[in-house]
Amino acid sequence: MVSDILQTNLNGLILNNPILTASGTYGYNDEYEEFIDVSNLGAIVTKAITLKPRAGNKHTRIIETKAGMINSIGLENVGIEKFLNKKLPVLKEKNINFIMNLAGSTLDEYIELAKICNKNSIKAVELNVSCPNVKSGCLEFGVDENSLYELVSSVRQEYKGFLAVKLTPNVTSIEKLAQACQRAEADAISAINTLKGTRIKLDIINGKVNKTVVTGGYSGRGVKPVAIGAVIRIKQATDLPIIGIGGIENLNDVLEFFTAGANAVQIGTANFTHPEIAEKLVFELENFIKTNGFKDLEELKKELRK
Numbered sequence: 001m002v003s004d005i006l007q008t009n010l011n012g013l014i015l016n017n018p019i020l021t022a023s024g025t026y027g028y029n030d031e032y033e034e035f036i037d038v039s040n041l042g043a044i045v046t047k048a049i050t051l052k053p054r055a056g057n058k059h060t061r062i063i064e065t066k067a068g069m070i071n072s073i074g075l076e077n078v079g080i081e082k083f084l085n086k087k088l089p090v091l092k093e094k095n096i097n098f099i100m101n102l103a104g105s106t107l108d109e110y111i112e113l114a115k116i117c118n119k120n121s122i123k124a125v126e127l128n129v130s131c132p133n134v135k136s137g138c139l140e141f142g143v144d145e146n147s148l149y150e151l152v153s154s155v156r157q158e159y160k161g162f163l164a165v166k167l168t169p170n171v172t173s174i175e176k177l178a179q180a181c182q183r184a185e186a187d188a189i190s191a192i193n194t195l196k197g198t199r200i201k202l203d204i205i206n207g208k209v210n211k212t213v214v215t216g217g218y219s220g221r222g223v224k225p226v227a228i229g230a231v232i233r234i235k236q237a238t239d240l241p242i243i244g245i246g247g248i249e250n251l252n253d254v255l256e257f258f259t260a261g262a263n264a265v266q267i268g269t270a271n272f273t274h275p276e277i278a279e280k281l282v283f284e285l286e287n288f289i290k291t292n293g294f295k296d297l298e299e300l301k302k303e304l305r306k
């Protein structure tokens with residue numbers, strides 16, 4: 001149990017600390033229990049949940065790159081009904097704070113998901129409007145400010161809890177999209193989702209060429225500068241709290257995101273190689289604040305942003 005110097009207030013959503021895990025890299029918690037005490041995290045963000053279960057893509061889904069990875073999972077998930085019946089009771093019983101990441105293919109699907117979350121008193125939701133690995137749906141909302149405004153305001157009408165919107169970096173002006181979210185009364189912006197990319201892996205033996213080509217979302221160490229840049233631009237364009245995501249691997253990365261303007265952070269790809277990393281960062285951040293003589297996290301953030 002960590003002390004309250006790390007307490008983080010995201011527009012009324014109070015978290016014990018600002019270290020969260022990113023959607024799609026942490027399942028629904030079960031996989032990580034053997035490594036850490038998940039209840040020590042600020043929150044976990046669930047894998048994207050859709051109205052119906054999805055099997056995801058059939059082709060190669062994951063490939064490593066020099067500074068990260070490319071994934072093309074295709075939103076494989078258990079669907080909202082199974083999440084509510086099977087996964088939610090476990091999260092509650094274990095006292096794990098969570099944010100539900102939601103994805104849909106149409107406006108109506110998002111509205112339906114919002115209604116279900118509201119009915120089931122889900123405290124916090126993150127709208128995935130930025131997944132690059134599915135043929136129809138969510139990315140289209142995330143790249144057009146008018147569609148995004150319509151989507152977020154429609155969800156806002158149906159869902160009264162904490163509403164974050166997760167933006168894609170694959171746009172010309174992330175500022176305009178963040179402003180559309182603010183006008184639609186979102187509570188926070190999560191940034192960023194993955195960058196669209198392709199890896200071609202060649203294996204050439206005795207003149208015979210074997211190719212593996214994976215197109216999908218690029219994540220990990222290599223995307224950090226893009227994410228930091230996005231956080232800075234969103235901070236300048238809106239008053240919304242920002243959850244910074246992208247390539248975070250150590251405490252220094254976390255501090256850089258706070259300096260850029262993030263109020264909290266999510267750890268994604270790093271969980272795959274270091275399943276204990278998120279909890280470790282909670283303790284390291286607390287220790288850093290104490291040993292450097294700051295009163296609390298807010299004082300540290302102020303100093304970083306001077």
Ligand SMILES: Cc1cc2nc3c(=O)[nH]c(=O)nc-3n(C[C@H](O)[C@H](O)[C@H](O)COP(=O)(O)O)c2cc1C
Nearest residue numbers: 022023024048071128192193219220246247268269
């Ligand atoms: C395997 C994998 C699956 C992902 N699935 C989702 C998802 O379902 N919903 C979502 O909003 N983001 C998803 N993401 C994006 C991450 O949550 C995060 O925004 C991105 O990977 C950047 O952070 P990172 O560099 O720390 O991984 C996924 C990322 C990976 C690597």
